[in-house]
Amino acid sequence: MANGSRGSRQAAWEFFGAELKRRREDAGFSQSVLGARVFVSGGYIGQFEQAIRRPQLDVAQRIDEVLQTDGFFERLWRKLIKEQPFTDYFAHVAELERLATEICEFEPALVPGLLQTPEYARALYESSNPFVTDEYIEEQLRARMDRTLLLKDATRPLYWAILHETALCVPVGGPDTMADQLDHLLVMARERKALLQVLPFAAGAHTRMGKMMKLMEFDDAPPTVYTEGVSSGTLLDEPAVVKRVRASYDLLRAVALSPEASLALINSVSEDYRTCASTP
Incomplete structure (x- = not known):
């Protein structure tokens, strides 16, 4: 954009x-x-x-x-x-991301949007919009990549993301795309632009089964929580609700792999994708 x-x-x-x-x-x-x-x-x-x-x-x-x-x-x-490049229910969230001092999110099946590579994001858009024009895909992709610049800014928020192991194992866009995407996660973590944890399959049932969430905190406004459903999103700032969601996020942190173990797993899966991509 x-x-x-x-x-x-x-x-x-x-x-x-x-x-x-x-x-x-x-x-x-x-x-x-x-x-x-x-x-x-x-x-x-x-x-x-x-x-x-x-x-x-x-x-x-x-x-x-x-x-x-x-x-x-x-x-x-x-x-x-x-006139926003985002859907109505997400446009306000995208604005709040720019103002947040801290963002904590959990994704049960995908790499979070702020951490996606262009190829990974393109594969998602094409799979979910099989009948739209190339121009529409490019417009959506530009908007998504514009959001990712947030984590490269000197005034970026503290960013903590928990990904379920599912997000590592679903081959979005194929082996090469996945390997590049996982390598990007490693770079973001090693450059201290994001703190990443993986919730492994071995953790079993957990407090956010199938439910994404994004917690945002601000210097001069109450914290908010954003959750998303099918073609819909809900942004809440009622203190009791935000407190409950924060507690559920803390439970996810407790059962997820440590940051070090999470990066080791991401690296291992990336190498597996590289091997798969190079195998005739």
Whole structure:
């Protein structure tokens, strides 16, 4: 994705924030008062106005109700989200990733998106979208690879990923692609850009059977948890829910292989793929 495209979208969200501030002040509301009426904190309203964070649809709708703006913020929200390279339910998550100080995630069957190579990601997109155009695949791939730049930035968040051993064993894209993907995991870990653990088959039943999750923490906002289903996603920041999910992630850490043993397993599986790829 071109930097110009990102800049244009950011400018559009800055317009959203400027309009929110103008109409809030015209209504005589402080950030705290408006936040209380739309069920978010005053700090969140300030972050919306500065285009630091982007409201979810239900918040935009409640802002329209409170400020009596006849659906202006909902319409603007829908237009801006439509221009995002991500699906509606994931666009806000992608923005929060950029703001997070720490990201912890678990994937039960795939390599997490932030750690995927282009070839691995392409194979996933092609297998799940057999009837779309090449242009669509390339657009999705650019968006995915743009996200991965987050872990290469000097201000990157602390990133901890737990992968189930299934993710190592399913040959997405074939032996060469898998070997390259697993080697990339090793590089990211050895360069201390990611802390990786593998949950082995031997661990048996565990607290997140078949369920991915992404925990994000921030300097100036409550932590959130994101989970995903079929063509849907849920982003939650209710403290009790986040606390329970954090506890389940801690249980996964306890039963997963150590980082050292995990890298040894990843390396071994990568070598097996290399051997398979070179065998006539």
